[in-house]
Amino acid sequence: MTNRSLKATTLGRPANPEARAQRREQILRGARACFLRKGFHAATTAEISAEAGVSVANIYQYFPAKEHLIRALIEEDLTSDLDLVDMVEMSGSFRKGLEMTSRIVIADPQVAQDSMLRLEILAEASRNPEIAAVVKAADERLVAAMGSLIARYQERGELHAEIKPDAAARLIISLYDGLIGRVALGEQSDVELITAADKFITRALEEIIIP
Amino acid sequence: MTNRSLKATTLGRPANPEARAQRREQILRGARACFLRKGFHAATTAEISAEAGVSVANIYQYFPAKEHLIRALIEEDLTSDLDLVDMVEMSGSFRKGLEMTSRIVIADPQVAQDSMLRLEILAEASRNPEIAAVVKAADERLVAAMGSLIARYQERGELHAEIKPDAAARLIISLYDGLIGRVALGEQSDVELITAADKFITRALEEIIIP
Amino acid sequence: MTNRSLKATTLGRPANPEARAQRREQILRGARACFLRKGFHAATTAEISAEAGVSVANIYQYFPAKEHLIRALIEEDLTSDLDLVDMVEMSGSFRKGLEMTSRIVIADPQVAQDSMLRLEILAEASRNPEIAAVVKAADERLVAAMGSLIARYQERGELHAEIKPDAAARLIISLYDGLIGRVALGEQSDVELITAADKFITRALEEIIIP
Amino acid sequence: MTNRSLKATTLGRPANPEARAQRREQILRGARACFLRKGFHAATTAEISAEAGVSVANIYQYFPAKEHLIRALIEEDLTSDLDLVDMVEMSGSFRKGLEMTSRIVIADPQVAQDSMLRLEILAEASRNPEIAAVVKAADERLVAAMGSLIARYQERGELHAEIKPDAAARLIISLYDGLIGRVALGEQSDVELITAADKFITRALEEIIIP
DNA sequence: GATGAATGAGGGTTCATTCAT
DNA sequence: TATGAATGAACCCTCATTCAT
Numbered sequence: 001m002t003n004r005s006l007k008a009t010t011l012g013r014p015a016n017p018e019a020r021a022q023r024r025e026q027i028l029r030g031a032r033a034c035f036l037r038k039g040f041h042a043a044t045t046a047e048i049s050a051e052a053g054v055s056v057a058n059i060y061q062y063f064p065a066k067e068h069l070i071r072a073l074i075e076e077d078l079t080s081d082l083d084l085v086d087m088v089e090m091s092g093s094f095r096k097g098l099e100m101t102s103r104i105v106i107a108d109p110q111v112a113q114d115s116m117l118r119l120e121i122l123a124e125a126s127r128n129p130e131i132a133a134v135v136k137a138a139d140e141r142l143v144a145a146m147g148s149l150i151a152r153y154q155e156r157g158e159l160h161a162e163i164k165p166d167a168a169a170r171l172i173i174s175l176y177d178g179l180i181g182r183v184a185l186g187e188q189s190d191v192e193l194i195t196a197a198d199k200f201i202t203r204a205l206e207e208i209i210i211p
Numbered sequence: 212m213t214n215r216s217l218k219a220t221t222l223g224r225p226a227n228p229e230a231r232a233q234r235r236e237q238i239l240r241g242a243r244a245c246f247l248r249k250g251f252h253a254a255t256t257a258e259i260s261a262e263a264g265v266s267v268a269n270i271y272q273y274f275p276a277k278e279h280l281i282r283a284l285i286e287e288d289l290t291s292d293l294d295l296v297d298m299v300e301m302s303g304s305f306r307k308g309l310e311m312t313s314r315i316v317i318a319d320p321q322v323a324q325d326s327m328l329r330l331e332i333l334a335e336a337s338r339n340p341e342i343a344a345v346v347k348a349a350d351e352r353l354v355a356a357m358g359s360l361i362a363r364y365q366e367r368g369e370l371h372a373e374i375k376p377d378a379a380a381r382l383i384i385s386l387y388d389g390l391i392g393r394v395a396l397g398e399q400s401d402v403e404l405i406t407a408a409d410k411f412i413t414r415a416l417e418e419i420i421i422p
Numbered sequence: 423m424t425n426r427s428l429k430a431t432t433l434g435r436p437a438n439p440e441a442r443a444q445r446r447e448q449i450l451r452g453a454r455a456c457f458l459r460k461g462f463h464a465a466t467t468a469e470i471s472a473e474a475g476v477s478v479a480n481i482y483q484y485f486p487a488k489e490h491l492i493r494a495l496i497e498e499d500l501t502s503d504l505d506l507v508d509m510v511e512m513s514g515s516f517r518k519g520l521e522m523t524s525r526i527v528i529a530d531p532q533v534a535q536d537s538m539l540r541l542e543i544l545a546e547a548s549r550n551p552e553i554a555a556v557v558k559a560a561d562e563r564l565v566a567a568m569g570s571l572i573a574r575y576q577e578r579g580e581l582h583a584e585i586k587p588d589a590a591a592r593l594i595i596s597l598y599d600g601l602i603g604r605v606a607l608g609e610q611s612d613v614e615l616i617t618a619a620d621k622f623i624t625r626a627l628e629e630i631i632i633p
Numbered sequence: 634m635t636n637r638s639l640k641a642t643t644l645g646r647p648a649n650p651e652a653r654a655q656r657r658e659q660i661l662r663g664a665r666a667c668f669l670r671k672g673f674h675a676a677t678t679a680e681i682s683a684e685a686g687v688s689v690a691n692i693y694q695y696f697p698a699k700e701h702l703i704r705a706l707i708e709e710d711l712t713s714d715l716d717l718v719d720m721v722e723m724s725g726s727f728r729k730g731l732e733m734t735s736r737i738v739i740a741d742p743q744v745a746q747d748s749m750l751r752l753e754i755l756a757e758a759s760r761n762p763e764i765a766a767v768v769k770a771a772d773e774r775l776v777a778a779m780g781s782l783i784a785r786y787q788e789r790g791e792l793h794a795e796i797k798p799d800a801a802a803r804l805i806i807s808l809y810d811g812l813i814g815r816v817a818l819g820e821q822s823d824v825e826l827i828t829a830a831d832k833f834i835t836r837a838l839e840e841i842i843i844p
Numbered sequence: 845g846a847t848g849a850a851t852g853a854g855g856g857t858t859c860a861t862t863c864a865t
Numbered sequence: 866t867a868t869g870a871a872t873g874a875a876c877c878c879t880c881a882t883t884c885a886t
Contacts, residue, residue, distance in 0.1 A: 013846075019849090020849090057852080164407075256860060268870095468881095645866075
């Protein structure tokens with residue numbers, strides 16, 4: 001308030017952070033759509049601007065270069081992965097948590113579609129060290145979250161302790177990453193495969209209870 | 212004039228099929244190196260020609276377009292995957308077969324390095340239907356081979372029959388694909404993770420024998 | 423509505439002429455710095471606005487286009503040249519006047535630095551007829567002033583009359599312009615060269631007095 | 634010869650250095666015309682390619698960037714200046730040599746036109762250190778050549794020894810550079826001014842012979 | 845008056861591909 | 866066959882300028 005009145009004499013058009021954030025998202029949505037359709041390198045700034053409904057030049061007022069679009073998108077994606085871990089957390093049992101998240105991933109075609117970007121991200125990370133750093137940082141957070149979750153279930157006796165929590169987390173992530181590859185190939189029976197995957201995971205990790 | 216008539220004599224007859232095949236391979240080797248380093252779209256024909264030690268124009272006498280290079284490379288890659296299944300086949304038990312192939316993949320850095328291209332291939336398949344078709348065809352052969360292998364082990368009682376052979380095959384492939392993602396992120400302890408993966412798979416699939 | 427009526431009251435009356443002139447100068451100072459550093463075409467309005475401490479849009483409320491900035495700056499520059507002639511005028515002898523002005527040009531690094539813009543101005547004049555017209559008009563005033571000065575010294579017998587006053591003026595201006603080129607090349611011994619130039623000029627123009 | 638026959642088996646189209654050199658010149662001619670008309674920064678590669686009668690991309694097979702066109706042109710220009718010194722050298726007397734070169738510069742409108750680029754070059758040198766280095770190197774050769782020439786005439790007694798040869802050379806170069814500025818302003822009586830300049834120079838440098 | 849926001853029109857450069865030898 | 870030479874079609878990014886507040 002004080003600031004505003006002090007400057008008021010020479011104030012021009014006031015900045016509007018909300019509008020800026022909104023447009024930023026608008027651009028990122030367009031970029032995501034194009035990257036999904038064409039890949040990071042084949043997608044052009046012109047396409048992105050058309051998809052987002054802004055001018056090319058305007059993109060550059062929000063992102064200094066195309067690569068920053070990629071980076072921002074990756075960060076957005078990876079943080080959203082953490083939400084899924086929270087879901088498993090909140091459900092009572094590990095097995096139920098898995099089922100829930102799987103169902104979400106399958107049920108929401110938007111999510112399924114978006115996840116396809118993960119392949120491009122990993123491929124890009126395998127060559128671009130800066131991208132790799134971004135992905136790796138987020139990945140470590142994800143592994144940590146899943147690992148501690150698994151550890152808790154291990155302590156509770158629901159999962160056996162043979163595999164180290166972090167390794168288990170990495171394997172689960174790998175399996176899900178790999179399943180995206182199946183979707184990429186147009187495999188139809190997504191539901192079946194994912195439930196099979198859930199069974200696969202739980203059988204591999206659950207304490208074997210001798211009847 | 213003399214030139215023209217000289218050419219006329221040899222027209223229609225491929226001068227030297229072996230030399231052609233050899234150069235074709237030479238070009239593909241260069242292409243693979245570049246695609247690994249830069250990705251399909253960022254790699255340029257100039258780079259490929261330099262890496263292969265031929266002129267750019269020469270590439271076009273073996274492949275009508277850059278995309279054909281990509282396709283040829285993908286086909287080469289996918290058929291080599293079938294060899295791994297044969298290995299598991301030849302080893303006595305499923306568990307041993309897995310261990311063997313894993314060890315090969317890890318031990319040979321060339322193979323490990325090359326496998327990184329798999330991410331790019333899957334990413335490309337997720338958008339390019341023609342590429343997807345090629346990959347899918349090869350993938351189905353791979354699933355079939357692994358599936359029948361698993362089925363045999365299930366019949367033999369070494370693996371339990373809860374999961375359908377094909378689904379199991381797909382899951383294993385997924386897991387391995389996903390592990391390539393870990394390597395792409397520069398995960399150091401490859402050996403540990405892959406042995407964990409083997410244990411993961413066998414625990415998920417083996418008949419649980421109560422001691 | 424309220425806004426509009428408020429504005430209407432002050433319409434047509436320049437709010438504060440002094441403030442306007444002041445800001446105009448502020449912008450021109452920023453422009454000069456940028457033009458010196460980058461040249462007319464490579465300097466951007468964004469840079470100029472940053473250097474001047476105003477917004478880009480604000481520049482356009484004082485100058486209708488970038489080229490007008492250039493023109494205004496050139497006019498400013500050229501009128502300041504006339505001041506130097508006055509200096510020579512006021513000193514008692516031609517030789518002394520030359521020495522004085524040379525010393526000023528060298529001593530004040532600001533002036534020396536600014537003079538570098540002269541090259542850009544001349545280069546621009548060689549292609550842009552509108553710029554050429556502006557420069558030429560000012561140049562003719564300068565030649566006239568220097569010419570009449572030289573004529574007076576010729577009458578007084580201090581300078582010989584072999585070369586026509588205007589031609590002499592043009593030659594002196596040329597020599598000084600050319601010396602700016604030496605400075606542009608980073609020639610270190612500015613002092614030496616300029617005193618040599620003074621000697622050069624006086625020897626060429628002075629009546630040769632046989633001792 | 635031996636080389637050629639050794640490679641003959643796999644030889645493709647043989648390189649043609651003459652044709653390359655020719656096209657290089659063709660491009661440079663187009664670039665010079667455009668740079669004269671628009672200046673280094675305002676001239677576009679598209680204009681240059683049109684003027685030279687080649688495609689834009691073709692330019693980049695001879696020069697890695699636009700700036701290299703500028704550099705090459707500068708070098709070409711500066712070496713041609715050395716030829717003028719040789720002319721003075723060959724003529725019997727300093728005064729006659731000056732007259733000759735001046736006449737050439739004036740008589741050949743191509744030369745006069747081209748010399749206008751000098752202003753742009755100096756302006757560019759005043760900001761771009763790499764360009765400055767190129768210009769300076771060539772300039773030093775020019776000063777050395779002119780300086781030694783003047784020294785020889787000084788020894789011979791045709792020129793007085795009051796001003797050091799190098800300084801005299803620099804002053805003469807400056808004067809000629811500055812005269813280009815006059816031409817840039819569209820000064821009509823080039824001939825008069827240049828002959829006045831010659832007289833100016835000789836009066837400043839010649840041994841004063843007391844009748 | 846002054847500023848934030850937006851954009852059309854290029855600018856330099858690259859690239860897959862074709863043509864000529 | 867194999868290579869040197871050439872090019873049209875973008876591509877990323879920038880900039881002078883305008884509009885809205």
